[in-house]
Amino acid sequence: MGCGVSRIGVQKAAQTDSSHENPVFGTQPIPEPLCRAAEAGDLGRVEALLAEGANPNVAESDNYTPLLAAAKAGHVDIVRVLLKAGADKEVKRQAGAAPLILAALGGHTEVVRVLLEAGANKETAYQDGATALYVAAEKGHTEVVRVLLEAGANAEVTLRRKPPAAAAAAAAKVDDKAAATGAKNGNTEAPAVTKGTSTELGYTPLLIASLHGSSEVVRVLLEAGVNRHKPLADGATALYLAAEKRHSEVVQLLCEAGVDKEATLQSGATALYIASQNGDVATVKALLKAGADPNACRKDRSCPLYVASERGHLDVVRALLQAGANKDHTFQSGATPIFIATQNGHAGVVKALIEAGAYKDNMPSQSTPLRTAYKTKNMEIFHMLLEAGANKELTYEDGATLLAIAVQDGNLEVVRALLRAGANRDVTVTKGLFTALHYYVDKNNLEMVRALLAAGANVELPDENLDRPLHIAARKGSSEAVRALLDAGARPDVKNKGGATPMSLAGDRSFAGMLRAMQPAGVGGDAASREVATQLHRFAAHNVAEALPSLLASGVDIDSTAADGATALHVAAEKGNSKMVRALLEAGANKEAACKNGATPLCLAAAGGHVDAVRVLLQAGANKEVEMEDARTPLNLAAEKGHVDVVRVLLEAGVDKDSTPQQGGSSPLLHAARKGKVDVVRVLLGLHADPSRLNAYGTNPLRAAADEGRLDVVRVMLATPALKADELLGGRTALHRACARGYVRVAQVLLDAGADVDAQTEDGDTPLHLAAEEGRAEVVRLLLRCGADERIANAAGKLPFEVAKATTSVADLLSP
Structure with a gap:
């Protein structure tokens, strides 16, 4: 009875589907009794089967014989029996595994001795060159290594295996490492494959034992006199591999054996380098003690x-x-x-x-x-x-120091630390020659301003506009920063590039406090008074009424004027600061003062739509009919700006809704119509304002609206019963204006309202003449559709075709 599979066994396997997936060999038939008995260590069964005539060399798939099974499992007595029965001691599986290799791989020292005594080839190897000595060294089986060395096994055998594709891909991701990659094709008997940089990896027993940290194996190999300097293809020596894997005891052994401690990989890395990279202090100290550089x-x-x-x-x-x-x-x-x-x-x-x-x-x-x-x-x-x-003073990007960078980044902690450490507090921190002091004054950061001043920052350094920090504090209106700078010696009378002093730049609610701060700092009354008049205007602009008593107490003229003739009351009225308007009026400000253009405070308040300021001025008796140099009145200004509420307030105060300035100006309705302020137009028409009143140039509200293309206003005007019929039928009508300016929709609305399509001006021009002359093609089309007579000649005897430019599309629309 052999170890082969009988027909009956094969048939049964086919019938019962008893085949199984073996993790080592793949799909196999049911194994034979002798192989299984040898593998299981059943000596009695093995002897019985041999006695029955079983073939000791019969093989299963992959040439797996009973001797291979017994050697792999370490059953020394069965190995002896099989050898005595004539088992082939050099039999190999497909990958090259012989009994001696499997015994060495499993660390079965006695089996190895028996096989060697039986004359087994001690240099038998896997296909990749791994011998019994190699695999024993790899697995750390010290006694097996010793036995093989005593038997004369080659200690310099070199692994030749090329890594599988998957292992090679994984190995490629590891820098300067020699890592195990596992067995080939799932065969757990095959030795591990390790990374190399050539097709032949170059691992020797010493190299593989060092990689795995098998210190006793390394000791035995060194005592046997193996080549301790031989490297892998990438330059990795046994010392490097041990250091890389943190095997400090192996490192010490190798150093004591005199290995080259300065051997390098192709990258130049030494064993000390890789140990330092890994943070392996024990290995580092061992290498340094051994004299590594x-x-x-x-x-x-x-x-x-x-x-x-x-x-x-x-x-x-x-x-x-x-x-x-x-x-x-x-x-x-x-x-x-x-x-x-x-x-x-x-x-x-x-x-x-x-x-x-x-x-x-x-x-x-x-x-x-x-x-x-x-x-x-x-x-x-x-x-x-x-x-x-x-x-601290080194410069970086754009010549900036670290203090400058920290200031720009707003990192106060670092700025404070640098100042405490004595960094130059006057260094330029931004473009424009801003110092840190300029910067923090501009940001109104009083804490940092005080810190810089305490550190001795120069208060008089100018920026590119010759602004000192005090100029900026004044402009920002920070009275506390002003006081701090003045206390530090800042000069309040120094001028910047534009000739402005800090006082002239101040313009917010803090000026009164600033004025108080400057005086005890040595700013005399004369120096202050030169700036106060300008500040009065600024306060008026900012509605800082509470500061007015302090300013007036300094002797300022309440009606002092700016270059354009405006007083503080003008400024307050223009800004709509009713609180300041009232305060100035109560302090005696001239309510009828006129700017160079003739505008009074009421004119400016009305133009700005500031109802409250208008009421205050009217209550104070301001002239509500005053005319500016261009003949506009407060009502005209409010009307053309569309300020309906101001219009109502003025009308309620008794202003004539149809008032026409004595200088030949226009009525409020015409102003509103021309600017398209339809709400004001409705209010005035609702109060029966005259829709036909002409100005000095012969223009009325409807014509003005048409002239400017104010469609909504035109519609409202046309709906007004008081509009005279001849407004649509004779002279230079609104239709003439709309056609000349090219307002098609306005012309359409006028025509729909009954405007005469052929009305003639004093010069005999019809709307068609004017549209043709101006090249208004769309208007010409509209007029022609509405029946305009293109045969009417004007006073110069010209037909519409003749006044049209020959090169325009209009000429093509008209008959010659």
Whole structure:
């Protein structure tokens, strides 16, 4: 009875579907009894089967024999029985696994001895070159390694296996590492595949044992005199592999054996470098103790101290510094260990480097460690560097210092820290020569203004416009900043480029307080009085009525005028500041004062639509019929601006709704109509304002509205019963105006209302003449559709066709 599968067995397997998926070999038939008995360690069953004539070399799928099964399982007695029965000791499976290799792989020392004594080939190997010694070393089976070495096994055997595609892809993602990748095709008996940079990986027993940290195996191999310097294809030695995997005991053994501690990968990395990168302080210390160079660099000039600082491995950094590592070594980017530690936020490392005397002002890419700590918002490191004396005055982008940058960023904590550390508080922080003091005065940050002044900031430094901080404080109206600057010695009478002093620039509610602040600071009454008149106008503009008594008490003329002749009352009225208007009137301001254009305060209030200010002025008896130089009255101004409420207030005060200025101006209705203020038009017409009243130029409200294309106003006017019929039928009518200006919709509305399509002016021009002359093609079409007579000649004997420009499309519409 052999280990082969009988026909009956095959038929039964087919009938019962008893085949199974083996994780090692795939789909197989049911195994034979001798193989299973050998694998299970059933010596009695094995002997019985052999006695019955079972073939000791019969194989299952993948050439799996009883001897392979027993060797793999470590059943030494069964191995002896099978060998005695003639089992082939060199039989191999498809991947090349022989009994000796499987025994070594499982760490079965006695089985290995029995096989060797039986003459098994100690150099038998997998297809990739892995021998029994190799796999024993890989698995850390020290005694098996020792037995094989005593038997003369080759200790320099080299793995040749090419990694599978998946393993190679994974290995490609690992930098400077030699990592195990698993067994081939799911065969758990196959040795692990490790990363290499060539088609032949180059792993020896010593290299693989070092990679896996099998210190006793390494010791045995070293005692056997193996080549301890042989590297992988990428340059990784046993020492590098052990260091990379944090096997400090193996590292120590190798160092004691005299391996080259400065051997490098292709990248230039040494064992000390990879241990420093990993933060393995025990390995680092072992290497340093053995004399490894702490300053050995990779090709990119990254050294052990740099990479340890980068990763934040404080204990490693300390060990390297103690061993004499160059604390200021520069990476290819120009960065030093303290820079990269700062960038990555490793405060402990930064402190250690500072204590070691590292240079703190290294500046790669326009950034020092101090600037980097600021950018990364690591205030612990920032203060640490600042206290250690890092240079605060170095300049960065656009010549800015760190103080300037912090001021612009609004980082008050850093600004305070830099000031305490003695940074130059007068450095320019923005374009325009703004100092920090200018900046914080402009931002009205009194806390920082006081801090800068306490630090000795220069109060008289000018910006590009020769503005001192006091000019800005005055312009901003910050009386507290003004007082602080004056107390610090700022001059209130200094002029900027435009000739303005701080007092002349002030214009808000704080001026009275500023005035009080300036006087005890040494600003005499004369100096103040030169500015107060201007400030009166500013206060009027800002409605600061409560400051008026203080200003008047200083002797200012309440009716003092600006360059355009405007008084403070003009300004208050124009701004609609009724509270200030009332205060000025009560203080005796001239309510009839006129600007250079003849406008009184009432004119300006009406034009601005300021109802309350208008009422106050009317109650004070202001002339409601006053005329400006251009003949406009308060009612005219309010009407043309569309201020309905002001119009009503003026009318209620008795202003004539049809008043026409003595200088030949227009009526309120005409002003409103021309500007298209339809609500005002409705109000005036509702009060029976005359819709036909002409101005000095012969224009009435309807014509003015048509002339400006005010369609809504035209419709309202046409609906007014008081409109005279001849307004549509004779002379230069509204239709003439609309047609000449090209307002098609207005012309249509007028025509619909009965306007004479052929009405003639004094010059005999019809609407068609005017539209043709001006090139208004759409209007011409409209007139023709409405029956306009294109044969009517004007006083000059010209037909519409003849007045049209020959090159225009209008000429094509008309008959010659």
